[in-house]
Amino acid sequence: MVVQEFTVDLNKPLVFQVGHLEERYQEWVHQPIVSKEGPRFFGNDVLEFLTRTKWWAVPTIWLPVVCYFFVKSILMGHTIQEVVLIALFGIFIWTLIEYTLHRFLFHIETKTYWSNTAHYLLHGCHHKHPMDSLRLVFPPTATAILCFPFWNLVAFFATPSTTPALFGGGLLGYVMYDCTHYYLHHGQPSKDPAKHLKRYHLNHHFRIQDKGFGITSTLWDTIFGTLPPSATTGKKN
Template sequence: RLHPGGEQLLRRRAGTDVSAALDGPPHRHSANARRWLEQYYVGELEPGDEQVPPRGRTGTGVGTGVERPGDGTYSLCGHYNHCVPPQDLVDWQKPLLWQVGYLGEKYDEWVHQPVDRPIRLFHSDFLEFLSKTAWYVVFMVWTPVVLYLSWVSYTSLAQGNTRLFSSFTTEYSIPVHKYYFPFIFLLGMVLWSLLEYLIHRFVFHMKPPASNYYLITLHFLLHGQHHKSPFDSSRLVFPPVPASLMIGFFYGVLRLLLPEVLGLSVFVGGLCGYVIYDMMHYYLHYGSPKKGTYLYGLKAYHVKHHFEHQKSGSFGISTRFWDYPFRTLIPEETFKKED
């Protein structure tokens, strides 16, 4: 399910040589994608090693293997020592948050080389618990809030007391009717999609100075952890506790800029957009959309962001719309037709 081409594509090619497929079409696999495969490396078979274990014998390999002398078990590693993963720059047995700041100039390259393993951030079990969230928690926490605030906004507008520009002039102020609520709600969703793009591009993808331990640590806490381990299922959506602080901040800004009910109506639309964004982000990592659908293309687009274009493009997640005017759209790959 993690593969952007879908599980069935991998099953169809199981047991075959995929060297040519890695170079495309439909797309060329990046250096990070090829490096990703090394995590699942089992071993190499040379001529004469293709021995099938007798029926009833247990083995550590799958399908074929090489008998280990003395213990009667089988392993695809054969006579080679390639199954040991390479050493990393950090100690994965300890919390990473306090280690990454010491990487300095090596941090930017290290954090953009994804791995398939869970991350622990904090020594404290309580803080570690608060930093993780199952995808459905976001839906369960914020959907009731969206529904309740939508009802409050609509009923408040229905009273007919809300007017736009009333703080500047009473003669030319514009009444805001309850029938405008769906359009204001949609405006909030559109504004969220823009905010999603801007935060992702300019905050989450800032490049911290190599000499600043604290900014590197902050970057890893905000987003670097996700790029290092993009399929850590407990870190794909925003935890409710820190999310509530950010949501409260944006609500306060809207209250300052707009009349109370109008600001609340825009806010609840933006909050709905945030919930959709988080749910979609999780699905783009773990879902299996049907080939040719909008979500299928969006999943492939997002995977390119993680494995090849981490710094230069594809900053839209729930939509690619803002990548067009900001010129960060990842170009489509082209392949020469063979004669």
């Protein structure tokens, strides 16, 4: 008796289908469908709504929070110049977090039902439908939840007065990352460095998906040896 392999029906909600692909999931999810029309994730309208986010929601929601943390450090005794330097360090740390998450978490290989499902929700959907504009930035609800462990981590290493500025810098780095990521997919930059970054990132999506994990820069790809061949040879994609 021949058992027919599971096939994903793109006309039905996808999230609870993709897990059934098991070992074939990785191959499937890295075959992009280039369409501005995003798929439906859930049959439930509330869950579906929570997966869709306009890009401008990220700076609108989080930039006031960033300012709040900067002001908090100033009120705790730091000068504006000190807060700027601390914030710049926070942004720098974010670039490493950005690279690390993208390389080791977002591109983890999965093959079981629930691990495939979780990966698809986290990042796989973006590789399958890279031009889906409503699922390109991180939903604010999820970001808010993740802020708590990141705050505690920063507070563990920093002083009480520097923690707000350092965390605010990291949060600002995240805002810059998400807005840059959206622009690389949907903007049309005509000059470097944005033009180079767009080419670099689309290379990650459509040619060499296990290289080029940086979004806002190629710094950590250079340091850790994950530059794609085109970036090291200088050839255009």
